[in-house]
Amino acid sequence: NKSFANISMAVIRRLPKYHRYLKELLDKEIYRISSKELSRLIGFTASQIRQDLNCFGGFGQQGYGYNVEELYNEIGKILGLDKTYKLIIIGAGNLGQAIANYTSFEKSGFELLALFDINPKLIGMKIRDIPFRDVDELEQFTLDNHVDIAVVCTPKEFAQGIVDKLNEKNVKGIWNFAPTDLKVPKDIIVENVHLSESLFTLSYLLNEREIENNKQE
Numbered sequence: 001n002k003s004f005a006n007i008s009m010a011v012i013r014r015l016p017k018y019h020r021y022l023k024e025l026l027d028k029e030i031y032r033i034s035s036k037e038l039s040r041l042i043g044f045t046a047s048q049i050r051q052d053l054n055c056f057g058g059f060g061q062q063g064y065g066y067n068v069e070e071l072y073n074e075i076g077k078i079l080g081l082d083k084t085y086k087l088i089i090i091g092a093g094n095l096g097q098a099i100a101n102y103t104s105f106e107k108s109g110f111e112l113l114a115l116f117d118i119n120p121k122l123i124g125m126k127i128r129d130i131p132f133r134d135v136d137e138l139e140q141f142t143l144d145n146h147v148d149i150a151v152v153c154t155p156k157e158f159a160q161g162i163v164d165k166l167n168e169k170n171v172k173g174i175w176n177f178a179p180t181d182l183k184v185p186k187d188i189i190v191e192n193v194h195l196s197e198s199l200f201t202l203s204y205l206l207n208e209r210e211i212e213n214n215k216q217e
């Protein structure tokens with residue numbers, strides 16, 4: 001197993017986008033691309049692309065460009081997408097169910113085992129054959145089943161209490177949607193997703209443009 005621990009987080013955050021565009025190229029049976037063309041497609045500068053891809057060995061060849069398939073596979077490996085992961089969702093309301101209904105994660109190797117909720121009305125139901133379970137069963141379930149990732153979709157006031165029931169022996173990562181910063185043992189990795197941060201960035205940009213436009217009038 002190669003280690004990519006020295007790649008900066010800024011590069012890592014760009015890799016999923018490369019991965020997505022390279023997949024689109026492969027689907028169109030395009031097997032070779034220059035950094036310039038890739039730049040036009042993705043919107044990063046050609047020099048940024050060369051720099052990013054050089055971080056892990058540089059697949060480009062002068063005058064040839066990049067081998068799309070090789071690059072796609074290598075980025076997939078760096079992102080750990082050559083492996084499979086078992087997921088559970090905790091908090092099976094609007095958001096939890098939306099994620100459970102989304103089938104594309106499975107195609108990338110993320111298999112949902114169960115949804116956990118406190119609401120007795122939900123328990124026993126299924127989404128795509130995946131059962132809703134009582135949150136009281138959470139600890140035992142994670143001991144009996146190999147779980148890699150817990151997806152936290154409860155109201156924020158319950159999120160920490162739930163996470164406290166998990167430890168590095170029963171989950172490795174937490175994909176946190178609750179708008180709160182979770183405290184976890186050091187061996188558990190948390191990745192937060194906050195749609196509002198992205199939305200507020202958009203509102204900033206809209207306002208910024210309005211100010212610019214007003215200046216020009």
Ligand code: NAI
Pocket residue numbers: 090091092093094095096116117118119135153154155156158162176177178179193194195196
């Ligand atoms: P919801 O109210 O539809 O669902 C919450 C679910 O959690 C309910 O089914 C409830 O029974 C369950 N629940 C409550 N306490 C629990 C516990 N102790 N153990 C297990 N389950 C429990 O709410 P919605 O809209 O699905 O939002 C869920 C969370 O996601 C909220 O914290 C919300 O703020 C957050 N959210 C985050 C977004 C993001 O971008 N990160 C976007 C939308 C929502």
